[in-house]
Amino acid sequence: MQRIINDPDNVVDDAIKGYLRASPSLFAATDHPRVLKYPGSPSDKVGIVTGGGSGHEPAFLGYIGDGLCDAVAIGEIFSSPTADAFLEAFRCAPHGQGVACLYGNYAGDNMNVKMARQMAEMEDIEVKTVIARDDVASAPASERDKRRGVAGEVMMWKIGGAAAARGDSLDEVIRLAQKAVDACSSIGVGLSSCTIPANGKPNFSIEPGHMELGIGHHGEPGIEVAPLTSAEAIAAAMCDPVLADQDFAGSEVAVLISGLGATPVMELNILYAHIAERLEAADIRVHRTDIGNYFTSLEMMGATLTLMKLDDELKPLLDAPARSLAITQR
Amino acid sequence: MQRIINDPDNVVDDAIKGYLRASPSLFAATDHPRVLKYPGSPSDKVGIVTGGGSGHEPAFLGYIGDGLCDAVAIGEIFSSPTADAFLEAFRCAPHGQGVACLYGNYAGDNMNVKMARQMAEMEDIEVKTVIARDDVASAPASERDKRRGVAGEVMMWKIGGAAAARGDSLDEVIRLAQKAVDACSSIGVGLSSCTIPANGKPNFSIEPGHMELGIGHHGEPGIEVAPLTSAEAIAAAMCDPVLADQDFAGSEVAVLISGLGATPVMELNILYAHIAERLEAADIRVHRTDIGNYFTSLEMMGATLTLMKLDDELKPLLDAPARSLAITQR
Numbered sequence: 001m002q003r004i005i006n007d008p009d010n011v012v013d014d015a016i017k018g019y020l021r022a023s024p025s026l027f028a029a030t031d032h033p034r035v036l037k038y039p040g041s042p043s044d045k046v047g048i049v050t051g052g053g054s055g056h057e058p059a060f061l062g063y064i065g066d067g068l069c070d071a072v073a074i075g076e077i078f079s080s081p082t083a084d085a086f087l088e089a090f091r092c093a094p095h096g097q098g099v100a101c102l103y104g105n106y107a108g109d110n111m112n113v114k115m116a117r118q119m120a121e122m123e124d125i126e127v128k129t130v131i132a133r134d135d136v137a138s139a140p141a142s143e144r145d146k147r148r149g150v151a152g153e154v155m156m157w158k159i160g161g162a163a164a165a166r167g168d169s170l171d172e173v174i175r176l177a178q179k180a181v182d183a184c185s186s187i188g189v190g191l192s193s194c195t196i197p198a199n200g201k202p203n204f205s206i207e208p209g210h211m212e213l214g215i216g217h218h219g220e221p222g223i224e225v226a227p228l229t230s231a232e233a234i235a236a237a238m239c240d241p242v243l244a245d246q247d248f249a250g251s252e253v254a255v256l257i258s259g260l261g262a263t264p265v266m267e268l269n270i271l272y273a274h275i276a277e278r279l280e281a282a283d284i285r286v287h288r289t290d291i292g293n294y295f296t297s298l299e300m301m302g303a304t305l306t307l308m309k310l311d312d313e314l315k316p317l318l319d320a321p322a323r324s325l326a327i328t329q330r
Numbered sequence: 331m332q333r334i335i336n337d338p339d340n341v342v343d344d345a346i347k348g349y350l351r352a353s354p355s356l357f358a359a360t361d362h363p364r365v366l367k368y369p370g371s372p373s374d375k376v377g378i379v380t381g382g383g384s385g386h387e388p389a390f391l392g393y394i395g396d397g398l399c400d401a402v403a404i405g406e407i408f409s410s411p412t413a414d415a416f417l418e419a420f421r422c423a424p425h426g427q428g429v430a431c432l433y434g435n436y437a438g439d440n441m442n443v444k445m446a447r448q449m450a451e452m453e454d455i456e457v458k459t460v461i462a463r464d465d466v467a468s469a470p471a472s473e474r475d476k477r478r479g480v481a482g483e484v485m486m487w488k489i490g491g492a493a494a495a496r497g498d499s500l501d502e503v504i505r506l507a508q509k510a511v512d513a514c515s516s517i518g519v520g521l522s523s524c525t526i527p528a529n530g531k532p533n534f535s536i537e538p539g540h541m542e543l544g545i546g547h548h549g550e551p552g553i554e555v556a557p558l559t560s561a562e563a564i565a566a567a568m569c570d571p572v573l574a575d576q577d578f579a580g581s582e583v584a585v586l587i588s589g590l591g592a593t594p595v596m597e598l599n600i601l602y603a604h605i606a607e608r609l610e611a612a613d614i615r616v617h618r619t620d621i622g623n624y625f626t627s628l629e630m631m632g633a634t635l636t637l638m639k640l641d642d643e644l645k646p647l648l649d650a651p652a653r654s655l656a657i658t659q660r
Contacts, residue, residue: 002521002538002631004597006560011600014561018599021606022585022619057595191332208332230336231344255352262592262629265387267334269348270341276351289352292655293623299592299631301332321660325622328658330651 001195008197012054012076019061026065026325032088034081037071038064046164046173047071047093049101049127050157051081052109055196056217058326059153059295065324068161069102070094077196077298078203078218080108086116090125098126098170102156102177104149105133128170130177132156134184134306136245137214137223148216151258151295151306152184155318158327162320180314185245186306187238190215190260191228194298213237217260217297231267235274238305243282252287252310253279254318258294260302265292268303275305287315294326331525338527342384342406349391356395356655362418364411367401368394376494376503377401377423379431379457380487381411382439385526386547388656389483389625395654398491399432400424407526407628408533408548410438416446420455428456428500432486432507434479435463458500460507462486464514464636466575467544467553478546481588481625481636482514485648488657492650510644515575516636517568520545520590521558524628543567547590547627561597565604568635573612578639582617583609584648586636588624593631595622601633609637617645624656 028039051073070093073081134152160177193202204219214222358369381403400423403411464482490507523532534549544552
């Protein structure tokens with residue numbers, strides 16, 4: 001395990017120290033060691049909270065900032081934050097207009113957010129949730145409630161964050177964040193495993209010369225393990241289930257290609273050239289494309305594709321200004 | 331070799347297709363297949379050109395944009411662009427006020443830039459150069475002309491780009507870019523090797539449980555191969571030669587921590603927490619810190635530390651607005 005760490009059991013706390021030191025204009029400590037908040041949040045808007053396991057950098061802390069999230073609950077590597085952490089995040093976010101908790105569909109997160117909401121209610125903090133379920137490989141469209149949240153969460157934070165920043169009500173922020181993530185279909189492909197520091201051994205295994213289509217962000221099994229093929233064929237294998245998931249033809253879309261950690265960004269661009277060809281052939285217009293490491297899985301090799309169907313309501317929110325570690329746009 | 335590519339000999343051309351497709355507001359094709367230019371460059375400013383081998387993403391293309399570089403010459407993986415490519419980059423950048431070619435100290439780049447300058451002279455394009463030599467591990471301070479350029483190049487592009495954007499003359503842009511990179515001291519630590527697709531085998535080797543201090547961006551040998559130790563001890567091993575290189579005490583600095591590719595950003599933050607402590611102990615004030623993947627070496631594990639001594643002239647240029655894939659700030 002080739003890592004720049006101290007005690008493998010303390011990586012999350014040690015990393016938080018670095019984030020606080022490096023970016024005081026983006027991160028402030030709170031009463032909970034596993035909650036950071038944005039010091040620049042206006043108090044009179046709907047609060048945006050998210051949270052999840054660590055190891056997905058820049059998610060989740062990288063989405064704290066202007067026009068994005070106000071507070072983040074931080075879990076151990078690949079583990080949900082505690083209910084206490086979510087509760088403190090609700091308290092630390094602006095909450096006079098209510099709080100929108102926008103997170104991904106994982107059992108631990110669901111349980112802890114639910115408990116935190118109940119505790120928040122006793123403190124008269126109104127919390128509503130949107131649960132991202134954009135991973136088409138994790139369940140069929142008919143069982144969307146079983147799907148995992150993956151990089152579509154970035155779109156959910158961007159749209160929900162922008163709606164809150166312009167002063168939308170809690171119900172409106174929730175409606176738009178839900179619409180955003182419902183408009184997203186994502187899929188991942190994994191080319192190698194990753195190692196949780198506290199375990200010291202690879203989390204799962206992908207044999208050299210193979211790839212796993214539909215792999216989850218924590219190594220959850222995908223649809224198919226297949227021989228590693230060309231970027232062109234990988235693009236096809238990723239596009240087919242995504243394009244079959246929603247009626248994208250004739251629409252404008254936003255494309256998000258995220259590396260899973262160790263795959264060079266150059267390869268994400270090679271992949272995208274073929275994805276762009278397939279979208280064109282399917283009569284889909286690309287409004288914008290973002291390529292980089294937006295939602296990773298430690299040092300896993302591979303990539304995710306997220307396609308988001310746009311309309312006149314979502315487009316200006318996606319393009320609205322933001323400032324965070326992961327997204328800064330003017 | 332777990333890669334998302336087509337023909338291993340065509341990765342650079344295939345990646346360029348993706349960059350052009352994904353970011354038409356940042357990249358335009360030129361008459362040379364290995365040169366991209368910024369379509370938004372004003373014609374009446376000093377042109378900023380850079381170039382170098384591929385495999386260092388987001389360098390070099392990620393630094394094309396507003397307030398940064400106007401054209402980039404693109405080499406094969408870890409190889410210099412051709413003289414023809416540099417020449418076309420000079421032609422494509424605004425050049426009525428002259429061109430500042432800001433690149434790193436590698437034999438191939440030196441040779442090709444020199445030839446391209448001679449050819450440009452015959453076309454009445456005035457080109458002046460700054461050659462980054464910020465890697466303290468590659469030669470002692472007394473032989474600075476032998477040092478390699480590493481992540482200090484990012485600072486050189488930022489400062490030179492901002493000076494050109496505000497309308498400074500060629501001589502002034504050159505003076506400031508030179509001052510910027512002279513103010514930088516950098517060092518890398520490698521924890522694993524990387525594989526050039528066309529070779530298919532690791533470029534060099536670092537045994538598990540070991541690290542190489544002072545390693546170059548292409549795996550050039552460093553100062554010392556040592557047992558892999560704690561983040562705190564790695565921070566010390568990186569800070570000692572950097573702090574000994576210039577008189578930073580009592581000054582303000584900018585800190586740039588770049589991952590080499592596969593090291594999770596979480597670990598860069600763990601490392602930075604200890605670096606920040608050491609800077610504080612050395613009476614060095616940190617004006618700003620940027621942590622992420624700014625200058626990589628394919629999927630190498632490890633990190634670089636760059637410290638830049640600031641003054642009232644450099645600070646506003648560093649903080650000036652910019653928009654590119656790698657740096658966007660308002």
